[in-house]
Amino acid sequence: MKTSSFLIASLVALSSLGAVGCSSPVEAAADDGSISGDAEALTMSWPTVRLGDSNQDVTTVQYLLKGRGITVSLDGAYGTATETAVKNFQRSRGLAVDGIVGASTWAALLQTLSSGSRGGAVEAVQYLLKNRYSQALSVSGTFDSATGAKTTSFQQSRCLTTDGVVGSLTWNALIGRTTNCGGGGTAGASGSSSSAPAAAGPASRLLAAHRAGTITLWNQTFGRWDGADPLSNMTDAVAGRAAKRSCYGTAPCGSVYVQSGLLNGVAALRERYGYRFFVTTIAGGSHASGSYHYAGRAFDVDEVNGTRINGNSSVATSFMNACRALGAVEVFGPSNDPAGHWDHLHCAW
Ligand SMILES: [Zn+2]
Numbered sequence: 001m002k003t004s005s006f007l008i009a010s011l012v013a014l015s016s017l018g019a020v021g022c023s024s025p026v027e028a029a030a031d032d033g034s035i036s037g038d039a040e041a042l043t044m045s046w047p048t049v050r051l052g053d054s055n056q057d058v059t060t061v062q063y064l065l066k067g068r069g070i071t072v073s074l075d076g077a078y079g080t081a082t083e084t085a086v087k088n089f090q091r092s093r094g095l096a097v098d099g100i101v102g103a104s105t106w107a108a109l110l111q112t113l114s115s116g117s118r119g120g121a122v123e124a125v126q127y128l129l130k131n132r133y134s135q136a137l138s139v140s141g142t143f144d145s146a147t148g149a150k151t152t153s154f155q156q157s158r159c160l161t162t163d164g165v166v167g168s169l170t171w172n173a174l175i176g177r178t179t180n181c182g183g184g185g186t187a188g189a190s191g192s193s194s195s196a197p198a199a200a201g202p203a204s205r206l207l208a209a210h211r212a213g214t215i216t217l218w219n220q221t222f223g224r225w226d227g228a229d230p231l232s233n234m235t236d237a238v239a240g241r242a243a244k245r246s247c248y249g250t251a252p253c254g255s256v257y258v259q260s261g262l263l264n265g266v267a268a269l270r271e272r273y274g275y276r277f278f279v280t281t282i283a284g285g286s287h288a289s290g291s292y293h294y295a296g297r298a299f300d301v302d303e304v305n306g307t308r309i310n311g312n313s314s315v316a317t318s319f320m321n322a323c324r325a326l327g328a329v330e331v332f333g334p335s336n337d338p339a340g341h342w343d344h345l346h347c348a349w
Helices: 002-019 039-043 056-067 080-093 103-109 120-131 145-157 168-176 202-212 230-239 260-271 314-325
Strands: 215-217 277-281 298-304 330-332 345-348
Touching: 039 103, 039 168, 056 080, 056 103, 056 120, 080 103, 103 168, 120 145, 120 168, 145 168, 145 260, 202 215, 202 230, 202 260, 215 230, 230 277, 260 277, 260 298, 260 314, 298 314, 314 330, 314 345
Parallel strands: 215 277
Antiparallel strands: 277 298, 298 345, 330 345
16 A cells, blocks of 8 residues: 555656646645655654744755745745745645644655656755755756765665655655664665564664673774764764764765665674674774775774784684675785785775
8 A cells, every 4th residue: 555655656756757847836635746645754753844944944845845836935044935835835735724844744745756856856855965965966956867876875874775766764864864774773665664663773783782892883093083983983873974084194084974784784793693893993094095984884893802803813714704794895804915904804895
């Protein structure tokens, strides 16, 4: 039932391709790709936006109104013109006419978007990815391949299904800054939900393991206190924030999302293989140019099960084999790279 309504929503979004450029009138709720039919969106947490507000959420509302054929200035200021537009929209949808954007109004404003979608709602996604999440993307109003790639990358960073479709979960992550990596549990599809209580996400399990002392996430970057250390990186991942990279040596500075493939791999090394280990770097530190560390995909350890890595050893070899068995795409250690990895192990996903 839910799946079919999302299929229909996606088809409608695709079929509205030709209508962009004209300012289309507000259509009936069931036929315009609105996610308002998805009860799940109503149960999610959304920011409340109202008269007097001035922030990115306001700009997002203004783009979404534009996506509904309602023209307001895209100035990020919730003045009386925006309030009147919201009231008119609410009236047209049979919602309470209070001029305040809460869960039911968000759900009615949002549209399911995918490759080929166009219009104000696409601009809203591009605006958020660019301005809130620092992605290099232009606000073109066309859901092109670049938008799809940034959407998929964002979904991966939030441990959501990486389908490139902006449904209620992805909208909620973009607008409500929610993440499925920390305490959120198993990721559903953009429109699906799991009613069963889910386990905590890999990032928060790893942070819990650090607090329990079974692993150590170093709280410094080789003597630097730059916020790019593994403990800070993991704390940011749990909060759904991008993790800092270092700014010394060949490090590129800036930030990157710790990727779910890495989080799942590291969590499995602890939980499935039972390894205790000391993590020296994730996104921070200075590495070779183009290193997977800078992409939030690699981590280094210099101690496993209480043994410092110092040349080849059985524990080093078995840990590296575990990384490979867990699907790591890059594994280095004393056995295969004695020049660069004599004293630590490196696995990337
Ligand atoms: Zn490394």
